[in-house]
Amino acid sequence: MKCILVLHLLFLLYNVDGLKVLVCFPLPVKSISILGQSVVRYLMDAGHEVTYITVYPLKNPPTKKLRQIDISSNTALVADAQILSLAYILDNKLENSSPRDIQIFSQNIARNTLSHENVTKLLEDQSEHFDVVIADLLETELYAGLAVVYKCPMIWIHSMGANWQVLKLIDVATNPAYDPNYLSSNINPLSFTQRVEELWTRMQWQFFKTFFTQPGERKIYETVFGPLLAKRGRMLPNYEDIIYNASLIFANEHDAALNRPSTPQNFKFIGGLHIEEPVKPLENDIQCLIDNSVHGVIYFSMGSFLKSNSMPTNLTKNILQMFGELKQTVIWKFEGNNLQGIPNNVHIVNWAPQQSILAHPNVKIFLTHGGLFSSIEAIHFGVPIIGIPVRFDQNTNVNKAVLNGYALKVALSYDLPKDLKAAINIMLNDDRYTKKAKELSSVYHDRLLKPGPSLVYWVEHVVRTRGALHLRSPALHIPLYQRLYLDLLAITLTIVSVLIFLISTLCRNKTGKLHYLKKID
Known part of the structure; x- marks a missing residue:
């Protein structure tokens, strides 16, 4: 054997x-x-x-x-x-x-x-x-x-x-x-x-x-x-x-x-x-930055298909100003080196090791466009998100994250700095979002393979x-007509129609015969 x-x-x-x-x-x-x-x-x-x-x-x-x-x-x-x-x-x-x-x-x-x-x-x-x-x-x-x-x-x-x-x-x-x-x-x-x-x-x-x-x-x-x-x-x-x-x-x-x-x-x-598991270690400068952020870190990325540097200049300026009013350190994935007036608590990177950043326990919030890859990474590492959906499946992903209880949704508009700040303050002062993200992360990791x-x-x-x-x-x-039982419906309607026709014909004949007999009398 x-x-x-x-x-x-x-x-x-x-x-x-x-x-x-x-x-x-x-x-x-x-x-x-x-x-x-x-x-x-x-x-x-x-x-x-x-x-x-x-x-x-x-x-x-x-x-x-x-x-x-x-x-x-x-x-x-x-x-x-x-x-x-x-x-x-x-x-x-x-x-x-x-x-x-x-x-x-x-x-x-x-x-x-x-x-x-x-x-x-x-x-x-x-x-x-x-x-x-x-x-x-x-x-x-x-x-x-x-x-x-x-x-x-x-x-x-x-x-x-x-x-x-x-x-x-x-x-x-x-x-x-x-x-x-x-x-x-x-x-x-x-x-x-x-x-x-x-x-x-x-x-x-x-x-x-x-x-x-x-x-x-x-x-x-x-x-x-x-x-x-x-x-x-x-x-x-x-x-x-x-x-x-x-x-x-x-x-x-x-x-x-x-x-x-x-x-x-x-x-x-x-x-x-x-x-990748385990995640790659962060470079020394980013590692030290996150480690030494007393009030935690907010990470912001609009993904690889939609780029932050394609935002209108005034909007970018207002977002930077809003970030500067926060106590937290902000890491913003922003392509290019043309930003002016960057606040001391904002760290700009052309490319970000996103998984390694999200894996750090000091990261409090993930600001994202809501792409499915980013959404999965948020669940994997148990980080709550504020979604700014733009196109494709991003609205669906962010809506599901809101439904799951670990996200807030903010519309892409020229009011984004004001709306984003309000959402950040809500999430920083309500730990339910973080707890839910951690709970879903536990479910996500609990699988056979x-x-x-x-x-x-x-x-x-x-x-x-x-x-x-x-x-x-x-x-x-199975053809559609069989799945919907259209053949059964057709047979049923045919039988009902024939019965109705026969009954109506018999009734007409009977009525006609009675009328004929009365006429003879």
């Missing part, structure tokens, strides 16, 4: 040893690339060989287990985007991007990526093979074609949390009455008006996807992957079939967050994957079980 168990274990190890993994992170968004780099790092540490399609190639990468496919030219698609300027957003009172805008943006990224000379060279090499494809998922499923080329399982990794656009690829889309769009600022429980708004938003999304975006994606899919499969002597599957063929979806969220929709068994949370080992396990499991078909939801194979 012992020999059989040993042989079985050796067989399992053999089947996962030295996998060849294709990882694709094509979006020109620095924070999302950090997630991709984390995926690569954990897979390499587990002994697997990784080919990494990336906009931000790693510097001084290991040469044995990693091959990088450089698509850094994708950054040109956002290089001059005014919608990423805080000053432009404020002055033009921009609303969040529409679903169609993001669909088109993602489609353009996919077109550029799949036609890039470095990617084309990889795909045309018929001697190349991979055991599994892992690709970033945002509003386009075109990268599922990579798994078709290499005849291997497809795994998506989503940089945000569970939402219906993602869940519908592996299960039934959740109900808009309780699952708001990831771009929405609505939070449960929804009012009647909000439910109607969410339903309308979903109808718009589906309309654009069905009649505009998806036909365009199908053309790209056929143009790129059709010739590749023809050279390999294979037929190209239908695009509408392969987009629902994923074995697994990883989501950058965690179970400590309230207000999440229910998820199927092949949807796995790996929120916190990008957080940390996100890195969990990711490696499930990737290996998918390959080991040849696509993890046993995890897939049966809902994918």
Whole structure:
């Protein structure tokens, strides 16, 4: 029996040893690339060989287990985007991007990526093979074609949390009455008006996807992957079939967050994957600064996609003046060296080791734009936040943090200094926010596997079980009319209609006969 168990274990190890993994992170968004780099790092540490399609190639990468496919030219698609300027957003009172805008943006990224000379060279090499494809998922499923080329399982990794656009690829889309769009600022429980708004938003999304975006994606899919499969002597599957063929979806969220929709068994949370443990030590100057801050530290960052230096000059000046009125030390991640009149208690850094700063027990408040990576880091280290959401999923993340009780929300406006100071004073004088952050941090850390080992396990499991078909939801194979029992409704209505017709016919005949008899009498 012992020999059989040993042989079985050796067989399992053999089947996962030295996998060849294709990882694709094509979006020109620095924070999302950090997630991709984390995926690569954990897979390499587990002994697997990784080919990494990336906009931000790693510097001084290991040469044995990693091959990088450089698509850094994708950054040109956002290089001059005014919608990423805080000053432009404020002055033009921009609303969040529409679903169609993001669909088109993602489609353009996919077109550029799949036609890039470095990617084309990889795909045309018929001697190349991979055991599994892992690709970033945002509003386009075109990268599922990579798994078709290499005849291997497809795994998506989503940089945000569970939402219906993602869940519908592996299960039934959740109900808009309780699952708001990831771009929405609505939070449960929804009012009647909000439910109607969410339903309308979903109808718009589906309309654009069905009649505009998806036909365009199908053309790209056929143009790129059709010739590749023809050279390999294979037929190209239908695009509408392969987009629902994923074995697994990883989501950058965690179970400590309230207000999440229910998820199927092949949807796995790996929120916190990008957080290194243990965190890197702080440089001496920042370490001393935080250590010696008698009243604690407030850390301020608007992330990597939206930059603090794009704020209007007057707004920046007023924020600095407000910070100077505080007792606390303020560390502000501000790109550039053009700030004037910096108060003594304000420390400006062009780049901040955010995780290492948040890990310090002397940090009292995190001022953030509310990106999901920053939100997860706040939970990981148990630091309350004041959210200043601007675009994308930031409103949703901050609203959830407020609902969870460890955050306050402040709108981006020219009144930001006044509103921010009021929120800071509330949080400094009410320890409930800190206590809640610590409580949720405890829940976050209380899990069977940390996100890195969990990711490696499930990737290996998918390959080991040849696509993890046993995890897939049966809902994918059930047509909409059957799920909604429209066939039963049609049969019921037909039977009722026939009965009504027969009864009415009998009644008319009986009435006519009685009338005839009376007429004879």
